[in-house]
Amino acid sequence: MLSLAKQLIKQLFKKPETNPFPSKRVPKSVIKFMKKVKKGEAKINEPVKTPPRFRGRLIYYEDKCIRCKQCIRVCPANALEFDEKNNVIKHYVSRCTFCGQCVDICPVKALEQSNEFLLADYNKNAGFLEPKEKEVEKG
Numbered sequence: 392m393l394s395l396a397k398q399l400i401k402q403l404f405k406k407p408e409t410n411p412f413p414s415k416r417v418p419k420s421v422i423k424f425m426k427k428v429k430k431g432e433a434k435i436n437e438p439v440k441t442p443p444r445f446r447g448r449l450i451y452y453e454d455k456c457i458r459c460k461q462c463i464r465v466c467p468a469n470a471l472e473f474d475e476k477n478n479v480i481k482h483y484v485s486r487c488t489f490c491g492q493c494v495d496i497c498p499v500k501a502l503e504q505s506n507e508f509l510l511a512d513y514n515k516n517a518g519f520l521e522p523k524e525k526e527v528e529k530g
């Protein structure tokens with residue numbers, strides 16, 4: 392009983408562990424809030440840092456790719472396709488399980504997993520994170 396009381400008193404003075412995101416107070420509309428952030432009218436409450444080797448949205452370095460299609464063969468979620476018309480690998484984020492098998496098998500490191508975890512999109516065909524977006528992410 393005493394240890395429970397101690398614990399309760401401790402909790403009273405502790406900060407909450409939850410990190411409110413994207414803003415400190417729940418906005419009426421997250422979409423409107425994010426639009427304001429883009430315009431510089433509101434400030435985002437930074438998310439908790441991702442751990443090392445986090446498996447986020449994939450980045451594709453088209454110039455490195457030798458079109459061996461090994462990534463497509465190993466993908467268990469059928470999230471990669473070869474786009475014959477544009478001669479590139481196509482990725483479907485909505486199907487991806489972020490297992491990283493495509494990254495591991497690629498012989499020329501043309502695929503990489505970023506720290507990007509904000510994956511909600513109106514476009515169900517959303518694909519790779521652009522390498523230039525990765526640079527923005529690094530700051």
Ligand code: SF4
Pocket residue numbers: 465466467468469470471486487488489490491492493494
């Ligand atoms: S991370 Fe896994 S599921 Fe996603 S594209 Fe690569 S192999 Fe497929």
Ligand code: SF4
Pocket residue numbers: 455456457458459460461462463480496497498499500501502
């Ligand atoms: S495994 Fe690598 S080099 Fe081969 S097609 Fe996929 S991305 Fe390109």
